Amino acid sequence: MNAAAPQTEINPDEIIVCPTCDAAYHLQRPSFDERAVCERCHTALITPRRKAGMQIIALALSVLILVVAAVCFPFLSIRAAGATNSISVLETALAFRGEAYGPLAWVVLGFIVVIPFVRAVLSIYVLVPLVFERPVYRGAKEAFKWLDRLHPWSMAEIFVLGCAVALVKVADLAEIRFGAAFWMFCGLVVVVLVQDSFLCRWSVWNSLVHPRKQ
Ligand SMILES: [Zn+2]
Structure with a gap:
């Protein structure tokens, strides 16, 4: 995931914050069975699964x-x-x-x-x-x-x-x-x-x- 750019207008719905280290990222939804992880601490942020x-x-x-x-x-x-x-x-x-x-x-x-x-x-x-x-x-x-x-x-x-x-x-x-x-x-x-x-x-x-x- 890419770090959020502070100088642009940010839609809160398009931001995700790591619950472990508070790093903020622009939201990029992974496909099913893929994982979005924090680049800094490797905490799993989004882990969608089918059914x-x-x-x-x-x-x-x-x-x-x-x-x-x-x-x-x-x-x-x-x-x-x-x-x-x-x-x-x-x-x-x-x-x-x-x-x-x-x-x-x-x-x-x-x-x-x-x-x-x-x-x-x-x-x-x-x-x-x-x-x-x-x-x-x-x-x-x-x-x-x-x-x-x-x-x-x-x-x-x-x-x-x-x-x-x-x-x-x-x-x-x-x-x-x-x-x-x-x-x-x-x-x-x-x-x-x-x-x-x-x-x-x-x-x-x-x-x-x-x-x-x-
Ligand atoms: Zn983190």
Whole structure:
């Protein structure tokens, strides 16, 4: 992309600013499956994909199913001294009710379950009318801003890694097996990563601001 020339009259709609280093460029829309990147810091600015909207909606529906199942199914089972016990993520949070660590358990549940769920709902809310060429829903711009704001707080992958490391450390004390929910969390991490990689923020925002131009 070419740097914006400050001495000419500039249409704000024809300018794109790098969110990482604030470099401004004249807007040049890449073709599908091409990428426009910042010359200074190489941040991806525009990454259009064919049928990305429908793919992201399908992935968001997968996230909703995986989150609900991952909360309800057993996360792990522990066998020690002849006794076996299995527990789900929700049961774990409820087990801390009334304990000193109770609030912390609910905060963790929010980071690994509630925020991925909310982000999936927001992406469906924003993208469904765009994909089906309907008028955007009320508050769609604000919903899209929150989709981006919540991104750093979606921590399912950190939870999965943390659990794997912690359980390896206690493997000598008891026989531990990962339950279906653990593998669902692993799937959730992959699906969320793919969903975020398909999302071209500039394209969605441009469609929300100029719905008839897309
Ligand atoms: Zn940059």
